[in-house]
Amino acid sequence: MVQEPLIELEDVAFKYDKEWVVEHVNLAIHKGQFLGLVGPNGSGKSTLIKLMLGLEKPNKGHIRLFGKSVKKFNMWQEIGFVSQKANSFNSGFPATVYEVVRSGLVSRMSIFQLFNQKHKEKVYEALKEVEMEEYAHYSIGELSGGQQQRVFIARALVSDPSLIILDEPTVGVDSEHVTAFYDLLGKLNRERDLTLLMVTHDIGTITSHATHVACMNKSVHFHGSSEDYHDMTDEEMSEMYGHSIHQLSHNHEVTHS
Amino acid sequence: MIDALFEYEFLQNAVITGLLIGLVAPLLGVFIVVRRLSLIADALSHITLTGIAASLLIEKRVSAVNDWNPMYMGMAFSVIGAVFIEKLRKVYKHYEELAIPIMLSGGIGLGVILISLADGFNTDLFSYLFGSVTAVSRDNVWVVVIITTLVVLIVMLFYKELFVLSFDEEHATIAGVNAKTIHFLFIVMVALVIASAMQVVGILLVSALMTLPVAAALRMSVSFKQTIGLSVLFGEVAVVTGLFSAYQLDVPPGGTIVMSAVVILLLSILYRRLRSEEWWKGETS
Ligand SMILES: Nc1ncnc2c1ncn2[C@@H]1O[C@H](COP(=O)(O)OP(=O)(O)OP(=O)(O)O)[C@@H](O)[C@H]1O
Ligand SMILES: [Mg+2]
Secondary structure (H helix, E strand, C coil): CCCCCCEEEEEEEEECCCCEEEEEEEEEECCCCEEEEECCCCCCHHHHHHHHCCCCCCCEEEEEECCEECCCCCCHHHEEEECCCHHHCCCCCCCEHHHHHHHHHHHHCCCCCCCCHHHHHHHHHHHHHCCCHHHCCCEHHHCCHHHHHHHHHHHHHCCCCCEEEEECCCCCCCHHHHHHHHHHHHHHHHHCCCEEEEECCCHHHHHHHCCEEEEEECEEEEEEEHHHHHCCCHHHHHHHHCHHHHHHHHHHHHHHC | CHHHHHHCHHHHHHHHHHHHHHHHHHHHHHHHHHCCCHHHHHHHHHHHHHHHHHHHHHHHHCCCCCCCCHHHHHHHHHHHHHHHHHHHHHHCHHHHHHHHHHHHHHHHHHHHHHHHHCCCCCHHHHHHHHCCCCCCCHHHHHHHHHHHHHHHHHHHHCHHHHHHHHHCHHHHHHCCCCHHHHHHHHHHHHHHHHHHHHHHHCCCCHHHHHHHHHHHHHHHCCCHHHHHHHHHHHHHHHHHHHHHHHHHHCCCHHHHHHHHHHHHHHHHHHHHHHHHHHHHHHHHC
8 A cells, every 4th residue: 555655745946035945856755764864064954844844935846744735734743853953042041851851742732731740751751762861850051962952852752753853963962872862763763663854964874774865955866765875876976966076076086096 | 017008008009019010020021031032021111101101191181081091001002012023023034133122212202202292201100110109099900910810821821832932933833833823922911011010110110020030030940930930939029028118218119129129139149159169169079
Protein backbone atom coordinates (compact mmCIF):
# COMPACT_ATOMS: atom_id res chain seq x y z
CA MET A 1 0.00 0.00 0.00
CA VAL A 2 1.34 3.39 -0.92
CA GLN A 3 0.99 5.73 1.99
CA GLU A 4 0.63 9.44 1.78
CA PRO A 5 3.91 11.20 2.58
CA LEU A 6 4.07 13.05 5.91
CA ILE A 7 5.68 15.98 4.18
CA GLU A 8 5.24 16.73 0.52
CA LEU A 9 6.64 19.69 -1.39
CA GLU A 10 5.62 20.35 -4.94
CA ASP A 11 7.65 22.77 -7.05
CA VAL A 12 8.13 25.10 -4.09
CA ALA A 13 9.85 28.45 -4.52
CA PHE A 14 10.44 31.19 -2.02
CA LYS A 15 12.25 34.53 -1.71
CA TYR A 16 12.67 36.86 1.27
CA ASP A 17 13.41 39.90 -0.89
CA LYS A 18 14.43 39.86 -4.53
CA GLU A 19 16.54 36.77 -4.76
CA TRP A 20 15.12 33.27 -4.85
CA VAL A 21 16.37 31.36 -1.81
CA VAL A 22 14.48 28.17 -2.56
CA GLU A 23 13.50 27.12 -6.06
CA HIS A 24 11.90 24.15 -7.80
CA VAL A 25 11.90 22.01 -4.70
CA ASN A 26 10.13 18.70 -4.91
CA LEU A 27 10.51 16.50 -1.90
CA ALA A 28 8.51 13.83 -0.14
CA ILE A 29 9.21 12.33 3.26
CA HIS A 30 7.39 9.12 4.03
CA LYS A 31 6.44 7.60 7.33
CA GLY A 32 9.32 5.84 9.02
CA GLN A 33 12.08 7.57 7.10
CA PHE A 34 15.04 9.30 8.67
CA LEU A 35 16.04 11.94 6.18
CA GLY A 36 19.28 13.89 6.48
CA LEU A 37 19.17 17.22 4.69
CA VAL A 38 22.60 18.58 3.82
CA GLY A 39 23.90 21.54 1.86
CA PRO A 40 26.35 24.42 2.14
CA ASN A 41 25.73 27.53 4.30
CA GLY A 42 23.02 29.75 2.89
CA SER A 43 21.66 27.02 0.65
CA GLY A 44 18.16 27.47 2.04
CA LYS A 45 17.87 24.51 4.42
CA SER A 46 16.51 26.46 7.36
CA THR A 47 14.26 28.41 5.04
CA LEU A 48 12.85 25.20 3.59
CA ILE A 49 12.05 24.02 7.10
CA LYS A 50 10.33 27.28 7.95
CA LEU A 51 8.23 26.79 4.84
CA MET A 52 7.30 23.28 5.89
CA LEU A 53 6.25 24.51 9.30
CA GLY A 54 4.17 27.32 7.91
CA LEU A 55 6.41 29.98 9.46
CA GLU A 56 6.95 31.40 5.96
CA LYS A 57 4.59 31.18 3.02
CA PRO A 58 5.89 29.89 -0.32
CA ASN A 59 5.70 32.22 -3.34
CA LYS A 60 5.09 29.26 -5.59
CA GLY A 61 4.17 25.63 -5.21
CA HIS A 62 2.33 23.53 -2.66
CA ILE A 63 3.28 22.14 0.71
CA ARG A 64 1.32 19.37 2.37
CA LEU A 65 1.72 17.96 5.86
CA PHE A 66 0.07 14.62 6.57
CA GLY A 67 -1.82 15.04 3.33
CA LYS A 68 -3.23 18.42 4.31
CA SER A 69 -2.25 21.80 2.93
CA VAL A 70 0.04 23.51 5.43
CA LYS A 71 -2.34 26.49 5.47
CA LYS A 72 -5.10 24.31 6.85
CA PHE A 73 -2.95 21.96 8.88
CA ASN A 74 -3.91 21.77 12.55
CA MET A 75 -2.39 18.62 13.99
CA TRP A 76 0.69 20.38 15.29
CA GLN A 77 0.97 17.94 18.17
CA GLU A 78 2.21 15.44 15.57
CA ILE A 79 5.26 17.55 14.80
CA GLY A 80 8.22 18.30 17.05
CA PHE A 81 10.74 20.95 16.10
CA VAL A 82 14.24 21.76 17.29
CA SER A 83 15.35 25.01 15.74
CA GLN A 84 18.84 26.04 14.75
CA LYS A 85 18.71 29.05 16.99
CA ALA A 86 17.43 27.18 20.00
CA ASN A 87 20.40 28.32 22.02
CA SER A 88 20.15 31.97 21.07
CA PHE A 89 17.06 32.51 23.22
CA ASN A 90 17.08 35.08 26.01
CA SER A 91 19.46 33.29 28.36
CA GLY A 92 18.30 35.29 31.34
CA PHE A 93 14.81 33.88 30.97
CA PRO A 94 13.65 32.72 34.40
CA ALA A 95 12.43 29.20 33.68
CA THR A 96 13.53 25.78 34.80
CA VAL A 97 14.41 22.95 32.45
CA TYR A 98 11.19 21.31 33.64
CA GLU A 99 9.08 24.30 32.66
CA VAL A 100 10.71 24.55 29.25
CA VAL A 101 10.18 20.89 28.41
CA ARG A 102 6.63 21.04 29.71
CA SER A 103 5.89 23.88 27.30
CA GLY A 104 6.33 21.31 24.53
CA LEU A 105 3.03 19.77 25.63
CA VAL A 106 1.02 22.85 24.75
CA SER A 107 0.30 21.57 21.24
CA ARG A 108 -1.34 18.48 22.74
CA MET A 109 -3.53 20.32 25.18
CA SER A 110 -6.89 21.93 24.68
CA ILE A 111 -7.31 25.60 25.23
CA PHE A 112 -8.17 25.92 28.93
CA GLN A 113 -6.57 22.65 30.02
CA LEU A 114 -4.22 22.90 32.99
CA PHE A 115 -1.06 20.86 33.56
CA ASN A 116 -1.51 17.69 35.63
CA GLN A 117 0.38 14.72 37.09
CA LYS A 118 0.33 12.84 33.79
CA HIS A 119 2.06 15.74 32.08
CA LYS A 120 4.70 15.69 34.80
CA GLU A 121 5.48 12.05 34.08
CA LYS A 122 5.74 12.79 30.37
CA VAL A 123 8.21 15.58 31.05
CA TYR A 124 10.44 13.33 33.14
CA GLU A 125 10.25 10.61 30.51
CA ALA A 126 11.44 13.01 27.84
CA LEU A 127 14.21 14.34 30.07
CA LYS A 128 15.33 10.80 30.72
CA GLU A 129 15.61 10.13 27.00
CA VAL A 130 18.17 12.92 26.67
CA GLU A 131 19.77 12.13 30.06
CA MET A 132 18.90 15.46 31.58
CA GLU A 133 16.55 14.44 34.38
CA GLU A 134 18.89 15.51 37.15
CA TYR A 135 18.83 19.01 35.72
CA ALA A 136 15.04 19.31 35.80
CA HIS A 137 15.10 22.08 38.38
CA TYR A 138 18.04 24.01 37.04
CA SER A 139 17.38 27.36 35.44
CA ILE A 140 17.65 26.98 31.67
CA GLY A 141 20.16 29.85 31.46
CA GLU A 142 22.56 28.08 33.83
CA LEU A 143 23.17 25.19 31.46
CA SER A 144 25.85 24.92 28.80
CA GLY A 145 24.90 25.29 25.16
CA GLY A 146 25.00 21.55 24.54
CA GLN A 147 22.89 20.82 27.59
CA GLN A 148 20.38 23.43 26.50
CA GLN A 149 20.19 21.81 23.10
CA ARG A 150 19.38 18.48 24.72
CA VAL A 151 16.62 20.16 26.69
CA PHE A 152 15.14 21.49 23.45
CA ILE A 153 15.26 18.01 22.01
CA ALA A 154 13.35 16.79 25.06
CA ARG A 155 10.81 19.55 24.45
CA ALA A 156 10.31 18.21 20.93
CA LEU A 157 9.98 14.63 22.16
CA VAL A 158 7.58 15.31 25.01
CA SER A 159 4.41 15.55 22.95
CA ASP A 160 4.99 12.12 21.37
CA PRO A 161 5.04 13.47 17.82
CA SER A 162 5.15 11.16 14.83
CA LEU A 163 7.50 13.52 13.00
CA ILE A 164 10.43 15.49 14.38
CA ILE A 165 12.22 18.18 12.40
CA LEU A 166 15.65 19.16 13.64
CA ASP A 167 17.76 22.01 12.30
CA GLU A 168 21.41 21.39 13.16
CA PRO A 169 20.55 20.06 16.60
CA THR A 170 24.03 18.90 17.44
CA VAL A 171 25.81 22.23 17.09
CA GLY A 172 27.62 22.80 20.37
CA VAL A 173 27.02 19.28 21.65
CA ASP A 174 30.18 17.34 22.51
CA SER A 175 31.09 14.31 20.42
CA GLU A 176 30.17 11.79 23.10
CA HIS A 177 26.67 13.22 23.34
CA VAL A 178 26.41 13.56 19.57
CA THR A 179 26.94 9.83 19.26
CA ALA A 180 24.44 9.17 22.01
CA PHE A 181 22.06 11.55 20.31
CA TYR A 182 22.29 9.83 16.94
CA ASP A 183 21.80 6.50 18.65
CA LEU A 184 18.72 7.91 20.35
CA LEU A 185 17.29 9.19 17.07
CA GLY A 186 18.04 5.89 15.38
CA LYS A 187 16.32 4.03 18.19
CA LEU A 188 13.25 6.27 18.08
CA ASN A 189 13.16 5.89 14.33
CA ARG A 190 13.24 2.10 14.47
CA GLU A 191 11.28 1.36 17.62
CA ARG A 192 8.64 4.06 17.64
CA ASP A 193 8.51 4.42 13.88
CA LEU A 194 9.26 8.09 14.37
CA THR A 195 9.83 9.97 11.13
CA LEU A 196 12.80 12.30 11.25
CA LEU A 197 14.05 15.18 9.17
CA MET A 198 17.39 16.51 10.24
CA VAL A 199 19.48 19.31 8.81
CA THR A 200 23.18 18.87 9.39
CA HIS A 201 26.63 19.65 8.06
CA ASP A 202 27.98 16.44 9.46
CA ILE A 203 27.68 14.43 6.23
CA GLY A 204 29.83 11.56 7.46
CA THR A 205 27.75 10.80 10.53
CA ILE A 206 24.33 11.44 9.05
CA THR A 207 24.73 9.02 6.16
CA SER A 208 25.55 6.17 8.51
CA HIS A 209 22.44 6.82 10.65
CA ALA A 210 19.82 8.22 8.31
CA THR A 211 17.86 6.04 5.95
CA HIS A 212 17.72 8.76 3.30
CA VAL A 213 19.75 11.77 2.31
CA ALA A 214 18.78 14.93 0.44
CA CYS A 215 21.28 17.49 -0.74
CA MET A 216 20.13 20.98 -1.54
CA ASN A 217 21.46 24.20 -2.87
CA LYS A 218 18.40 26.34 -3.55
CA SER A 219 16.83 23.26 -5.05
CA VAL A 220 17.21 19.61 -4.18
CA HIS A 221 20.04 18.07 -6.24
CA PHE A 222 20.00 14.63 -4.79
CA HIS A 223 17.41 12.69 -2.89
CA GLY A 224 17.71 9.00 -2.27
CA SER A 225 18.68 6.32 0.18
CA SER A 226 21.92 6.54 2.11
CA GLU A 227 23.34 3.65 0.07
CA ASP A 228 22.70 5.48 -3.19
CA TYR A 229 24.39 8.50 -1.69
CA HIS A 230 27.54 6.51 -0.99
CA ASP A 231 27.53 5.19 -4.54
CA MET A 232 27.56 8.64 -6.06
CA THR A 233 30.52 9.52 -8.21
CA ASP A 234 32.76 12.52 -7.68
CA GLU A 235 31.35 14.27 -10.72
CA GLU A 236 27.80 13.94 -9.55
CA MET A 237 28.82 15.17 -6.13
CA SER A 238 30.58 18.26 -7.43
CA GLU A 239 27.81 19.11 -9.84
CA MET A 240 25.47 19.08 -6.92
CA TYR A 241 27.53 21.30 -4.70
CA GLY A 242 28.05 23.87 -7.42
CA HIS A 243 30.97 25.74 -8.78
CA SER A 244 33.22 26.27 -5.79
CA ILE A 245 33.38 22.65 -4.83
CA HIS A 246 33.70 21.71 -8.46
CA GLN A 247 36.99 23.58 -8.53
CA LEU A 248 38.02 22.06 -5.27
CA SER A 249 37.56 18.54 -6.55
CA HIS A 250 39.23 19.56 -9.78
CA ASN A 251 42.33 20.66 -7.89
CA HIS A 252 42.09 17.51 -5.93
CA GLU A 253 42.28 15.48 -9.09
CA VAL A 254 45.25 17.47 -10.33
CA THR A 255 47.33 16.80 -7.26
CA HIS A 256 46.65 13.13 -7.56
CA SER A 257 47.48 12.78 -11.20
CA MET B 1 -3.17 54.33 60.13
CA ILE B 2 -4.88 51.14 61.25
CA ASP B 3 -7.49 53.08 63.25
CA ALA B 4 -7.97 55.52 60.44
CA LEU B 5 -8.44 52.64 58.08
CA PHE B 6 -11.60 51.56 59.89
CA GLU B 7 -12.84 55.08 60.12
CA TYR B 8 -12.38 56.55 56.65
CA GLU B 9 -13.87 55.11 53.55
CA PHE B 10 -11.37 56.88 51.29
CA LEU B 11 -8.52 55.09 53.03
CA GLN B 12 -10.21 51.73 52.65
CA ASN B 13 -10.68 52.48 48.98
CA ALA B 14 -7.04 53.36 48.54
CA VAL B 15 -5.82 50.28 50.40
CA ILE B 16 -8.12 47.85 48.57
CA THR B 17 -7.21 49.31 45.19
CA GLY B 18 -3.55 49.32 46.15
CA LEU B 19 -3.58 45.66 47.15
CA LEU B 20 -5.32 44.63 43.94
CA ILE B 21 -2.91 46.64 41.82
CA GLY B 22 0.01 45.25 43.80
CA LEU B 23 -1.16 41.85 42.62
CA VAL B 24 -1.94 42.40 38.94
CA ALA B 25 0.69 44.97 37.97
CA PRO B 26 3.66 42.69 38.79
CA LEU B 27 1.77 39.65 37.48
CA LEU B 28 1.55 41.19 34.01
CA GLY B 29 4.90 42.82 34.58
CA VAL B 30 6.66 39.43 34.59
CA PHE B 31 5.52 38.74 31.02
CA ILE B 32 6.34 42.29 29.96
CA VAL B 33 9.85 42.14 31.38
CA VAL B 34 10.84 38.73 30.01
CA ARG B 35 9.64 39.76 26.58
CA ARG B 36 11.74 42.94 26.87
CA LEU B 37 8.79 45.21 26.44
CA SER B 38 9.24 47.17 29.67
CA LEU B 39 8.72 50.47 27.91
CA ILE B 40 5.27 49.51 26.68
CA ALA B 41 3.91 50.19 30.13
CA ASP B 42 5.43 53.66 29.97
CA ALA B 43 3.96 54.38 26.57
CA LEU B 44 0.52 53.23 27.63
CA SER B 45 0.56 55.20 30.85
CA HIS B 46 1.31 58.40 28.95
CA ILE B 47 -1.55 57.68 26.59
CA THR B 48 -3.79 57.14 29.61
CA LEU B 49 -2.78 60.61 30.74
CA THR B 50 -3.90 61.96 27.38
CA GLY B 51 -7.27 60.33 27.94
CA ILE B 52 -7.57 61.90 31.36
CA ALA B 53 -6.68 65.29 29.96
CA ALA B 54 -9.31 64.83 27.26
CA SER B 55 -11.88 63.93 29.88
CA LEU B 56 -11.03 66.97 32.02
CA LEU B 57 -11.23 69.21 28.97
CA ILE B 58 -14.62 67.92 27.90
CA GLU B 59 -15.94 68.26 31.42
CA LYS B 60 -14.76 71.85 31.46
CA ARG B 61 -15.98 72.92 28.02
CA VAL B 62 -19.20 71.00 27.62
CA SER B 63 -21.60 72.24 30.25
CA ALA B 64 -23.89 69.23 29.86
CA VAL B 65 -21.11 67.01 31.07
CA ASN B 66 -20.08 67.10 34.66
CA ASP B 67 -18.82 64.63 37.17
CA TRP B 68 -17.29 62.41 34.57
CA ASN B 69 -14.95 59.81 35.93
CA PRO B 70 -11.72 60.45 34.00
CA MET B 71 -10.65 56.87 34.64
CA TYR B 72 -12.98 55.59 31.93
CA MET B 73 -11.64 57.84 29.25
CA GLY B 74 -8.11 57.12 30.39
CA MET B 75 -8.89 53.44 30.02
CA ALA B 76 -10.37 53.90 26.57
CA PHE B 77 -7.33 55.83 25.38
CA SER B 78 -5.00 53.27 26.89
CA VAL B 79 -6.74 50.38 25.12
CA ILE B 80 -6.82 52.23 21.79
CA GLY B 81 -3.15 53.08 22.28
CA ALA B 82 -2.41 49.40 22.90
CA VAL B 83 -4.06 48.46 19.62
CA PHE B 84 -2.02 51.11 17.80
CA ILE B 85 1.22 49.84 19.34
CA GLU B 86 0.49 46.32 18.09
CA LYS B 87 -0.24 47.72 14.62
CA LEU B 88 2.92 49.83 14.58
CA ARG B 89 4.99 46.85 15.66
CA LYS B 90 3.85 45.12 12.48
CA VAL B 91 4.72 48.13 10.31
CA TYR B 92 8.25 48.31 11.72
CA LYS B 93 8.85 44.61 11.83
CA HIS B 94 12.58 44.84 12.35
CA TYR B 95 12.39 47.81 14.71
CA GLU B 96 9.51 46.72 16.88
CA GLU B 97 10.56 48.90 19.79
CA LEU B 98 10.10 52.03 17.65
CA ALA B 99 6.36 51.72 18.24
CA ILE B 100 6.92 52.65 21.86
CA PRO B 101 8.59 56.08 21.51
CA ILE B 102 6.17 56.94 18.70
CA MET B 103 3.16 56.34 20.92
CA LEU B 104 4.83 57.77 24.00
CA SER B 105 5.74 61.11 22.44
CA GLY B 106 2.47 61.29 20.54
CA GLY B 107 0.62 60.72 23.79
CA ILE B 108 2.52 63.40 25.69
CA GLY B 109 2.25 65.86 22.83
CA LEU B 110 -1.50 65.58 22.61
CA GLY B 111 -1.76 65.38 26.39
CA VAL B 112 0.05 68.69 26.95
CA ILE B 113 -2.19 70.46 24.45
CA LEU B 114 -5.33 69.09 26.04
CA ILE B 115 -4.15 69.88 29.55
CA SER B 116 -3.38 73.48 28.65
CA LEU B 117 -6.75 73.90 26.97
CA ALA B 118 -8.37 72.44 30.08
CA ASP B 119 -6.93 75.22 32.21
CA GLY B 120 -3.56 73.85 33.00
CA PHE B 121 -2.08 71.90 35.84
CA ASN B 122 -4.37 71.84 38.81
CA THR B 123 -4.33 69.63 41.89
CA ASP B 124 -6.62 67.12 40.23
CA LEU B 125 -4.07 66.48 37.58
CA PHE B 126 -1.27 66.34 40.10
CA SER B 127 -2.99 63.45 41.85
CA TYR B 128 -3.32 61.59 38.54
CA LEU B 129 0.36 62.05 37.88
CA PHE B 130 1.66 60.88 41.23
CA GLY B 131 -1.25 59.10 42.85
CA SER B 132 -3.36 60.00 45.83
CA VAL B 133 -4.53 58.37 49.04
CA THR B 134 -7.77 60.33 49.01
CA ALA B 135 -8.95 60.29 45.40
CA VAL B 136 -10.23 56.74 45.02
CA SER B 137 -14.02 56.45 45.04
CA ARG B 138 -16.06 53.35 45.83
CA ASP B 139 -17.06 53.16 42.15
CA ASN B 140 -13.42 53.03 41.17
CA VAL B 141 -12.78 50.26 43.65
CA TRP B 142 -15.44 48.16 41.97
CA VAL B 143 -14.00 48.75 38.54
CA VAL B 144 -10.58 47.69 39.81
CA VAL B 145 -12.05 44.59 41.47
CA ILE B 146 -13.63 43.54 38.18
CA ILE B 147 -10.47 44.18 36.19
CA THR B 148 -8.31 42.31 38.71
CA THR B 149 -10.60 39.29 38.63
CA LEU B 150 -10.59 39.27 34.85
CA VAL B 151 -6.82 39.59 34.59
CA VAL B 152 -6.10 36.88 37.14
CA LEU B 153 -8.56 34.54 35.45
CA ILE B 154 -7.19 35.15 31.98
CA VAL B 155 -3.58 34.71 33.09
CA MET B 156 -4.49 31.43 34.81
CA LEU B 157 -6.44 30.10 31.85
CA PHE B 158 -3.86 31.14 29.28
CA TYR B 159 -0.82 30.52 31.44
CA LYS B 160 0.69 27.87 29.18
CA GLU B 161 0.10 29.92 26.04
CA LEU B 162 1.53 33.07 27.62
CA PHE B 163 4.56 31.11 28.77
CA VAL B 164 5.42 29.61 25.37
CA LEU B 165 4.82 32.90 23.64
CA SER B 166 7.19 34.67 26.01
CA PHE B 167 9.83 31.99 25.92
CA ASP B 168 9.89 31.12 22.24
CA GLU B 169 7.43 32.73 19.88
CA GLU B 170 8.38 30.52 16.94
CA HIS B 171 7.76 27.40 18.95
CA ALA B 172 4.43 28.81 20.12
CA THR B 173 3.31 29.30 16.53
CA ILE B 174 4.28 25.75 15.64
CA ALA B 175 2.47 24.49 18.72
CA GLY B 176 -0.66 25.99 17.22
CA VAL B 177 -0.97 28.86 19.70
CA ASN B 178 -2.88 31.77 18.25
CA ALA B 179 -0.18 34.34 18.91
CA LYS B 180 -2.10 37.28 17.50
CA THR B 181 -5.14 36.82 19.73
CA ILE B 182 -3.11 36.21 22.86
CA HIS B 183 -0.88 39.23 22.19
CA PHE B 184 -3.94 41.35 21.73
CA LEU B 185 -5.62 40.05 24.87
CA PHE B 186 -2.44 40.62 26.80
CA ILE B 187 -1.84 44.19 25.72
CA VAL B 188 -5.46 45.10 26.42
CA MET B 189 -5.05 43.70 29.93
CA VAL B 190 -1.93 45.82 30.39
CA ALA B 191 -3.83 48.88 29.24
CA LEU B 192 -6.67 48.23 31.68
CA VAL B 193 -4.35 47.60 34.60
CA ILE B 194 -2.42 50.78 33.93
CA ALA B 195 -5.58 52.82 33.87
CA SER B 196 -6.77 51.20 37.10
CA ALA B 197 -3.47 51.76 38.83
CA MET B 198 -3.20 55.43 38.09
CA GLN B 199 -5.30 56.72 40.97
CA VAL B 200 -3.16 55.14 43.61
CA VAL B 201 0.28 54.98 42.04
CA GLY B 202 -0.02 57.78 39.50
CA ILE B 203 0.45 57.71 35.76
CA LEU B 204 4.13 58.52 35.83
CA LEU B 205 5.00 55.75 38.25
CA VAL B 206 2.69 52.88 37.33
CA SER B 207 5.21 51.31 34.98
CA ALA B 208 7.63 51.12 37.89
CA LEU B 209 5.20 48.93 39.78
CA MET B 210 5.08 46.62 36.76
CA THR B 211 8.83 46.33 36.37
CA LEU B 212 10.73 46.96 39.62
CA PRO B 213 9.27 44.04 41.61
CA VAL B 214 10.00 41.78 38.63
CA ALA B 215 13.54 43.06 38.40
CA ALA B 216 14.02 42.19 42.08
CA ALA B 217 12.42 38.76 41.68
CA LEU B 218 14.69 37.94 38.73
CA ARG B 219 17.70 38.28 41.01
CA MET B 220 16.64 35.39 43.19
CA SER B 221 14.32 33.05 41.31
CA VAL B 222 15.03 29.95 39.29
CA SER B 223 11.66 29.08 37.83
CA PHE B 224 9.00 31.10 36.08
CA LYS B 225 6.41 30.30 38.75
CA GLN B 226 8.77 31.51 41.43
CA THR B 227 9.41 34.71 39.51
CA ILE B 228 5.68 35.38 39.40
CA GLY B 229 5.25 34.58 43.11
CA LEU B 230 8.12 36.78 44.26
CA SER B 231 7.16 39.63 41.94
CA VAL B 232 3.65 39.72 43.37
CA LEU B 233 5.01 39.48 46.92
CA PHE B 234 7.42 42.37 46.34
CA GLY B 235 4.68 44.36 44.62
CA GLU B 236 2.38 43.97 47.60
CA VAL B 237 5.08 44.84 50.12
CA ALA B 238 5.91 47.97 48.13
CA VAL B 239 2.25 49.00 47.97
CA VAL B 240 1.58 48.46 51.67
CA THR B 241 4.70 50.22 52.95
CA GLY B 242 4.24 52.90 50.31
CA LEU B 243 0.62 53.65 51.20
CA PHE B 244 1.37 53.63 54.91
CA SER B 245 4.28 56.03 54.65
CA ALA B 246 2.43 58.25 52.18
CA TYR B 247 -0.36 58.63 54.70
CA GLN B 248 2.05 59.35 57.57
CA LEU B 249 4.21 61.79 55.64
CA ASP B 250 1.34 63.31 53.67
CA VAL B 251 3.05 62.86 50.32
CA PRO B 252 1.71 61.28 47.10
CA PRO B 253 1.73 57.46 47.38
CA GLY B 254 3.25 57.05 43.91
CA GLY B 255 6.54 58.32 45.24
CA THR B 256 6.62 56.21 48.38
CA ILE B 257 5.43 53.03 46.64
CA VAL B 258 8.09 53.32 43.97
CA MET B 259 10.78 54.12 46.53
CA SER B 260 9.79 51.04 48.52
CA ALA B 261 10.13 49.02 45.32
CA VAL B 262 13.55 50.55 44.73
CA VAL B 263 14.65 49.57 48.26
CA ILE B 264 13.40 46.01 47.65
CA LEU B 265 15.33 45.90 44.40
CA LEU B 266 18.53 47.06 46.10
CA LEU B 267 18.07 44.48 48.83
CA SER B 268 17.61 41.74 46.24
CA ILE B 269 20.81 42.73 44.49
CA LEU B 270 22.61 42.74 47.84
CA TYR B 271 21.13 39.35 48.68
CA ARG B 272 22.42 37.90 45.44
CA ARG B 273 25.87 39.35 46.12
CA LEU B 274 26.02 37.91 49.61
CA ARG B 275 24.82 34.55 48.47
CA SER B 276 27.28 34.22 45.63
CA GLU B 277 30.06 35.30 47.97
CA GLU B 278 29.03 32.69 50.51
CA TRP B 279 28.89 30.09 47.81
CA TRP B 280 32.28 31.14 46.59
CA LYS B 281 33.78 30.88 50.09
CA GLY B 282 32.15 27.52 50.65
CA GLU B 283 33.59 26.29 47.40
CA THR B 284 37.18 27.28 48.14
CA SER B 285 37.41 26.40 51.85
N1 LIG C 1 14.99 36.33 7.65
C1 LIG C 1 15.66 36.46 6.49
N2 LIG C 1 15.52 37.58 5.74
C2 LIG C 1 16.18 37.71 4.57
N3 LIG C 1 17.01 36.78 4.06
C3 LIG C 1 17.20 35.66 4.77
C4 LIG C 1 16.54 35.43 6.01
N4 LIG C 1 16.91 34.22 6.49
C5 LIG C 1 17.76 33.71 5.59
N5 LIG C 1 17.94 34.56 4.56
C6 LIG C 1 18.77 34.31 3.36
O1 LIG C 1 18.32 33.13 2.75
C7 LIG C 1 19.39 32.33 2.34
C8 LIG C 1 19.25 30.93 2.89
O2 LIG C 1 19.33 30.98 4.31
P1 LIG C 1 19.11 29.72 5.22
O3 LIG C 1 19.17 30.18 6.63
O4 LIG C 1 17.88 29.03 4.78
O5 LIG C 1 20.37 28.83 4.87
P2 LIG C 1 20.88 27.48 5.54
O6 LIG C 1 21.00 26.49 4.45
O7 LIG C 1 20.05 27.11 6.70
O8 LIG C 1 22.34 27.90 6.01
P3 LIG C 1 23.19 27.42 7.30
O9 LIG C 1 23.87 26.17 6.91
O10 LIG C 1 24.17 28.52 7.48
O11 LIG C 1 22.26 27.28 8.45
C9 LIG C 1 20.66 33.03 2.77
O12 LIG C 1 21.23 33.64 1.64
C10 LIG C 1 20.20 34.07 3.76
O13 LIG C 1 20.97 35.23 3.62
MG1 LIG D 1 20.32 26.92 8.69
